[in-house]
Amino acid sequence: MPSTAETLIARIRELQDELEQEIARRREDFRYNLRHGRVEFEEEARRRQREFRVRLSTFLRQTRPMVVLTAPVIYAMIVPFALLDLFVTIYQAVCFPVYGIPKVRRGDHIRIDRHHLAYLNGLQKLNCVYCGYANGLIAYVREIAGRTEAYWCPIKHAARVEGRHGHYAGFVDYGDAEGFEPGLQAARERVTERRERG
Template sequence: MKRDINELVAKIRDLEAELEEKLIERRRDLEYKWSHGRAVFSREVKERQRKLKISAGRFFATSGFWEILTSPFIYAVTIPLILLDIFASAFQAVCFRVYGIRQVKRREYVVFDRHRLAYLNVLQKINCTYCAYANGVLAYVQEIASRTEQYWCPIKHAERVKGAHKRYNAFLEYGDVASYPDSLQEQRKVLKAENEDD
């Protein structure tokens, strides 16, 4: 049974790699290239984008009343997100060193690049920056939490979990007490071996 699950996980990873190749092809269709770690559009593509830009005033004027009214609630979440970001970073800086676990690279999760898109106005760029930060921090923290879970408690839940992290499928089945001690040590070895892969 475990072999079948491992084979399915391997197939999923292969499909993810194939999907990434298709996304790279799609990016070529959108006419940007990578230069010094950044997506760069040609001058003519940027000019076409600028022609599609809606002014900030028009954007604000066409926003719905409820959208404007709820925006302070959205941006108020920035404070707990910053605190979460700080505490998660401090947690892994201390604990992961002690456990011998590779630290999560924040820059791989919290990415700011949408502000360079010529077709976005200043309000849209602010919104995109907020969303990039919020979703990036949550993904970053989820990866920190998943490594912590793999180290301390790599056991699946009895109930199906929506949105489970990528490590979850390799965890021990719920109630498999006979395999627990060895599986826990094996999960830790796998996690520590990730240090050597870098």
């Protein structure tokens, strides 16, 4: 009989599937398809989107000066992001094969596709490319870190933690000394079994 936690995890997965179905339905509403990972809009939908584009000059005139002044700070983050991307990619390439953990696919997390939207001007498209990369990178890093934690230290924290990764629910309860070794073994099997299934 599944535990309460396992039942809740199964329900969360069902809700995620429902969300994906709703997103697919909305895709039909906005008249685009994904073919081989590439966005294709119907021509009428693209024409309609262009009607809503705000010209770059208008966009810049409407932007508060303090927002413009903070832009270099935001864009300077590309350096640490790129370094993080490089080092984490090297880390998993070197360590994950040793542990038997399947590598995280970057492309499953980093999506750069919003620049295809005809209602965005050039600067908005650049911003969307940057945000898609930065947020996708964080998701990529989080999954690598989550798999590492599941392999080495699958223990829940004593206090509530916001934004837990998907492996956290299967961790051993804080303070469960008796359950630690069996829980560690179970977590390692879960995080490494993906290779056998994939």
